[in-house]
Amino acid sequence: MEAQKQLVVKSVLDAWNSRIEAADKLFNGLTDEQLQQEIAPGRNRGIYLLGHLTAVHDKMLPLLDFEEQVYPHLDEPFLHKADKTVNTIPSTKELRENWKNINAKLATHFNKLNPTSGFKSTSVSGEDFAKEPHRNRINVVVGRTNHMQYHIGQVALLKK
Amino acid sequence: MEAQKQLVVKSVLDAWNSRIEAADKLFNGLTDEQLQQEIAPGRNRGIYLLGHLTAVHDKMLPLLDFEEQVYPHLDEPFLHKADKTVNTIPSTKELRENWKNINAKLATHFNKLNPTSGFKSTSVSGEDFAKEPHRNRINVVVGRTNHMQYHIGQVALLKK
Numbered sequence: 001m002e003a004q005k006q007l008v009v010k011s012v013l014d015a016w017n018s019r020i021e022a023a024d025k026l027f028n029g030l031t032d033e034q035l036q037q038e039i040a041p042g043r044n045r046g047i048y049l050l051g052h053l054t055a056v057h058d059k060m061l062p063l064l065d066f067e068e069q070v071y072p073h074l075d076e077p078f079l080h081k082a083d084k085t086v087n088t089i090p091s092t093k094e095l096r097e098n099w100k101n102i103n104a105k106l107a108t109h110f111n112k113l114n115p116t117s118g119f120k121s122t123s124v125s126g127e128d129f130a131k132e133p134h135r136n137r138i139n140v141v142v143g144r145t146n147h148m149q150y151h152i153g154q155v156a157l158l159k160k
Numbered sequence: 161m162e163a164q165k166q167l168v169v170k171s172v173l174d175a176w177n178s179r180i181e182a183a184d185k186l187f188n189g190l191t192d193e194q195l196q197q198e199i200a201p202g203r204n205r206g207i208y209l210l211g212h213l214t215a216v217h218d219k220m221l222p223l224l225d226f227e228e229q230v231y232p233h234l235d236e237p238f239l240h241k242a243d244k245t246v247n248t249i250p251s252t253k254e255l256r257e258n259w260k261n262i263n264a265k266l267a268t269h270f271n272k273l274n275p276t277s278g279f280k281s282t283s284v285s286g287e288d289f290a291k292e293p294h295r296n297r298i299n300v301v302v303g304r305t306n307h308m309q310y311h312i313g314q315v316a317l318l319k320k
Contacts, residue, residue, distance in 0.1 A: 008168045008279065008298050015302045040200040040317045119168065138168050142175045142302070149306045150313035157200045157314070 006115045012138055013110055016145050020103050023053070023152050027099065030158055032092040039154045046158050047092055048083035049151045054099045055079050057106060060144060064137050066109040071098055113137075166275040172298055173270055176305050180263050183213070183312050187259065190318055192252040199314045206318045207252055208243035209311045214259045215239050217266060220304055224297050226269040231258055273297075 027035075027050060035046035044052075055074040061067050077086040090098070113119065119137045187195075187210060195206035204212075215234040221227050237246040250258070273279065279297040 007296070008172070011296060011298045011302050012168070012172065014299075015306060019306060043317055136167065136171060139171045139174075142171050142305075145302075146175060146179060146305060146309045149309035150316075153310035153313040154317065156310075157203060 009115045009119055009138065012141055012145075013115075016110075016141050017107070019145055019148055019152070020107075023148060023155075024100070024103075026152060026155055026159070027096065030155070034158050034160075035092055037158055039157045044083045044154070046155055047089070047095065048078065049155050050092075050095050050099060051078035051089060053148060053151055054095060054102055056144065056147060057102045058098075060106060060140060061102070061109075063140055064106075064109065067105070070102060070105070074098070169275045169279055169298065172301055172305075173275075176270075176301050177267070179305055179308055179312070180267075183308060183315075184260070184263075186312060186315060186319070187256065190315070194318050195252055197318055199317045204243045204314070206315050207249070207255065208238065209315050210252075210255050210259060211238035211249060213308060213311055214255060214262055216304065216307060217262045218258075220266060220300060221262070221269075223300055224266075224269065227265070230262060230265070234258070 030046060035050060038045050039049070051074055054071070055078040058069050058071050058074060062069055074090070077089045089095075190206060195210060198205050199209070211234055215231070215238040218229050218231050218234060222229055234250070237249045249255075
């Protein structure tokens with residue numbers, strides 16, 4: 001059963017890693033000019049979704065008890081405000097770097113976790129683990145993978 | 161550990177169920193006319209994505225060793241062919257019903273599975289379970305949830 005549990009955790013982490021890889025490939029294949037386009041008329045621009053995903057992944061660091069958030073200045077333009085309502089946002093170059101850095105940090109932390117014991121927060125009993133899903137690391141990874149996919153399907157519309 | 165394994169499986173199934181619920185709400189909130197629209201200029205129509213998701217979920221039934229596929233006639237227009245390349249596709253009303261039916265069937269099967277033992281196919285050893293991810297039920301559910309999210313983010317663009 002120990003082995004089975006590890007495989008279930010592995011399924012979830014493999015999915016996260018493969019979707020990050022696919023997202024990287026997509027963003028790398030889009031020019032800065034393409035990222036300035038709206039994904040559909042009147043909708044979010046690619047650059048906003050890059051910033052939004054970066055901010056959401058950044059906040060996974062404290063949520064998973066890994067470390068402090070690295071780029072709190074992204075919260076305002078990409079989480080609290082809608083696209084095209086903020087005068088200045090970081091450059092595309094900077095956001096591309098932030099995105100890579102945050103995902104690399106998350107990967108380093110995931111690699112250090114014990115696949116059997118690492119996916120519940122310390123000091124959370126089995127019962128609390130079920131009751132408080134935000135304290136359940138697997139729930140966070142599953143939820144954030146789904147969130148990424150939702151927006152990546154939109155960013156993909158910018159491809160020629 | 162038994163309890164922990166169940167909780168990990170539960171995280172994955174809860175995510176599937178909640179995303180199906182959100183997708184239902186989205187499709188139910190869109191009129192037949194809205195589903196005829198393209199999600200972005202020149203891209204797939206909402207109706208194609210409804211058919212595509214239905215066909216993919218239908219094929220989960222045999223993939224998960226549950227039962228035969230119910231609507232194999234959806235493969236051609238929604239998996240093998242691109243949107244707007246097939247002369248006639250089923251009506252929106254019919255596709256809406258197919259979508260609900262397939263997801264209800266999957267839910268019934270998931271509810272019957274033992275959360276500890278039910279998520280590997282019978283006769284697959286631990287090693288094969290890792291090597292052959294298509295025979296690993298959890299991998300299938302994780303992957304199909306991500307696939308659904310990718311397209312649901314696109315369908316959401318049809319909302320006013």
